[in-house]
Amino acid sequence: MILAQQADNLQDISSQTEGHILIKVILILLLLLVLRAFLVQRSLILAKRLSAIILFLVLVVLVIFPEVSNWAAHRIGVGRGVDLLFYLSHLFLLLLIVGLWRRINVLTDTMTRLSRQIAIYDSSKPEDRNPAHK
Amino acid sequence: MSEPSIWIVIPAYNEGPIIKGVLEELINHNQSYNIVVVDDGSSDDTVAATEKMAVHLLRHSINLGQGAALATGIEYALKQNADIVVTFDADSQMRPEDIDKLVSKLNEGFDVALGSRFLGVKPEGIPLVKNILLKLAVVFTKLTTGLKITDAHNGFRAFRADALRKIVITQNRMAHSSEILSEIARNKLRYKEAGVKIRYTEYSKAKGQSILNSINILYELLTGGKK
Numbered sequence: 545m546i547l548a549q550q551a552d553n554l555q556d557i558s559s560q561t562e563g564h565i566l567i568k569v570i571l572i573l574l575l576l577l578v579l580r581a582f583l584v585q586r587s588l589i590l591a592k593r594l595s596a597i598i599l600f601l602v603l604v605v606l607v608i609f610p611e612v613s614n615w616a617a618h619r620i621g622v623g624r625g626v627d628l629l630f631y632l633s634h635l636f637l638l639l640l641i642v643g644l645w646r647r648i649n650v651l652t653d654t655m656t657r658l659s660r661q662i663a664i665y666d667s668s669k670p671e672d673r674n675p676a677h678k
Numbered sequence: 679m680s681e682p683s684i685w686i687v688i689p690a691y692n693e694g695p696i697i698k699g700v701l702e703e704l705i706n707h708n709q710s711y712n713i714v715v716v717d718d719g720s721s722d723d724t725v726a727a728t729e730k731m732a733v734h735l736l737r738h739s740i741n742l743g744q745g746a747a748l749a750t751g752i753e754y755a756l757k758q759n760a761d762i763v764v765t766f767d768a769d770s771q772m773r774p775e776d777i778d779k780l781v782s783k784l785n786e787g788f789d790v791a792l793g794s795r796f797l798g799v800k801p802e803g804i805p806l807v808k809n810i811l812l813k814l815a816v817v818f819t820k821l822t823t824g825l826k827i828t829d830a831h832n833g834f835r836a837f838r839a840d841a842l843r844k845i846v847i848t849q850n851r852m853a854h855s856s857e858i859l860s861e862i863a864r865n866k867l868r869y870k871e872a873g874v875k876i877r878y879t880e881y882s883k884a885k886g887q888s889i890l891n892s893i894n895i896l897y898e899l900l901t902g903g904k905k
Contacts, residue, residue, distance in 0.1 A: 656742055656850055660750045663716065663736040667754060670732040677732035 571607045575600055682761035684781065685712045687754075689747030690768035694722035696881055700770050701731045707774035714755055715768070718747040734758075744833075745854030749847040756839060764836045769881065772834050776874040780836035789841035789867040792827060793834030797873035804878065811892050819856065823863035827871055831855045834874050841867050853898035 579600045583593060606613050606629070613625025622628045670677035686704060690697055697715070704713060713733040717725050719741035728735055736754055738747060748765055755763045762784060764777055776793065783791035795804065795812075804812070815830040833855065837845070845861040847854050862869050 652850065653848075655740070656746050659738045659740060659742055660746070660753065663738050663750050664754050664757070667734060667736045669734055673729055673735075674732070 568607050572604055575603055575607070681710070683712060683759070684708075684710070684762045684764065684777075685714060685755035685758070685760035686764045686766050686777070687714045687716065687748060687751035688766050688768050689716050689718055689744050689751065690720065690724050690728070691718040691741065691744070691747070692720045692722045692724060693768040694720065694724045694727055696770050697724055697768050698727045698731065700768055701728070701733060703770075704766070704774045705732065707777070711777075712755070712758070712760070714751045716747040716751040716754075718742060718744070743851035745847055745852065745857070746850040748854060752842060752847075756843060760839050762836060762838060763842055765833055767833050770879060771876050773875055773877065776834065776872070777836070779872040779874065780834070783870045783872050784836055784838055786870070787868065788870040789838050790862055790869040791836040792829070792869060792871045793832045793874035794827065794829035794871040795832060795874065795876050796828040797871050804876075815856075815892070819859055822856075823860045825859055825863050825869070827859070827869075829871070830859060832874070832876070834876075841865070849898060851894075851898055853895045856895070856899055 579596060582588075582596050610625060613629055615625070617623065617625045617628035620628070622631070688700075693700075701713060701715070704711060713731075715728045715731075715733050715735050717728065717735065717737045719738045725735070725737060734754070736750060738750065752763055752765075762781060764780060766772055766777070772793075780791040780793060812829065812831060816828060819825055819827060819830040835858070844865040844867070845858060847857055847861075849857045
């Protein structure tokens with residue numbers, strides 16, 4: 545009886561570790577996909593490429609050894625590693641949004657000036673369309 | 679000295695059903711007006727309806743907003759050596775005879791003449807909530823620019839060319855009204871209000887600014903524009 549229970553427990557533990565490995569593999573694959581999608585941009589400057597790769601490596605380490613994030617969190621006074629990552633990702637996303645927003649503003653500005661110049665260049669006077677006008 | 683050339687700048691976005699009538703009314707009022715219609719990427723027959731009229735026609739490739747269309751028309755009019763530029767709406771809310779009132783203010787020596795619904799002529803048919811918001815906009819303008827005016831969001835304005843060259847419009851959408859006022863304050867231009875009558879027709883009410891849009895305007899002012 546006891547033995548059977550112990551065997552059950554063991555099975556539980558082994559399926560758990562299998563689960564752990566599975567989620568780790570999935571996460572790393574996803575990270576790889578994101579990294580690839582980022583790096584295929586031809587116009588990317590070297591500094592951005594390098595920081596993307598470094599960020600990727602850090603995240604892979606965190607996926608494989610989640611305790612590292614706990615350790616880092618405790619060092620700076622945050623309760624759990626997950627919380628620390630949560631804060632950092634929020635900060636990162638906010639920065640990203642501000643950057644995108646500024647870029648959209650610049651783009652809109654450029655688009656406006658382009659449309660304006662085209663409109664003025666292609667403008668037609670009354671007499672252009674109908675000689676009877678004026 | 680010859681008469682100053684008066685240029686009427688009209689931004690138009692999907693005003694197909696009504697723009698011909700608006701232009702005819704303007705031309706009938708004064709044949710010597712140079713009329714500039716800026717089509718802001720309309721998807722209806724605004725361009726087709728405008729093409730037949732004796733006006734200057736400019737077209738934005740895409741819809742950029744009323745502020746952007748105004749700025750385009752103004753730049754064009756100034757390039758054509760306009761002496762006076764009047765901004766006018768395509769939705770038949772404004773009366774051509776009020777242009778004379780604005781221009782006469784310029785002749786009195788002011789740089790800018792601003793149309794006001796609350797001056798002289800008794801305003802009619804302004805929806806109550808809109809009225810309250812317009813009053814709030816006046817207070818907002820006083821606080822942010824120091825300008826003392828009675829109507830902060832009236833698109834009916836007249837400018838002398840030299841003053842207009844100093845005004846920079848960066849707000850593409852609706853916040854340009856407030857922007858023009860702060861530009862007037864920044865450049866210390868001499869401004870004067872003149873009473874104009876705004877016709878609140880069913881068409882204009884359906885097309886015009888929804889009241890909720892004032893929140894958008896505030897948001898645009900806080901975030902948009904140049905960097």
